[in-house]
Amino acid sequence: MKALVFAADGFEDVELFYPYHRLKEEGVDARIASMEKGKITGKHGYSADVHVSFAEIDPDEYDILVISGGKGPEKMRLDDHALEITRHFFRENKPVAAICHGPQVLISAGVIQGRKATSWPGIIDDLKAAGAEIFDKEVVVDGNLVTSRSPHDLFAFGREMVRLLGKK
DSSP: OEEEEEOOTTBOHHHHHHHHHHHHHTTOEEEEEESSSEEEEOTTSOEEEEOEEGGGOOGGGOSEEEEOOBTHHHHHTTOHHHHHHHHHHHHTTOOEEEETTTHHHHHHHTOOTTOEEOOOGGGHHHHHHTTOEEOOSSEEEETTEEEEOSGGGHHHHHHHHHHHHHHO
């Protein structure tokens, strides 16, 4: 199995590293993806190597998409390749896991309308305006979609992300 983990400069460090390593623990070939290859830096100063740029990705080759939070989604949502990859995962009903500000990418991709979700409180109004039904819970699972609010919810996020991948 292969996973794409979306991130960009300003990512919330634990929201990238925890799901990335959790997937690797399950034997999944996890790849960090961003606008371009190289190093990206999280908001707490940790850096990560980007394995693949959005433009290089063939989404058919991947089984799950994880969208990290922090300030990265604000940049990723402006990338047409990232949005098309996201749409592909929803069209194909593949697992998607988004935490914190990650659902900003879902909003810009136009895939959140009519879905149940949660997120960081600062983007709840954006999700509502995009047509999502919002719940203030540590994790919300709606079909192929897993969402969580913040780093405090990572244990539940990781559990449901792995469970959803196991159903694939």
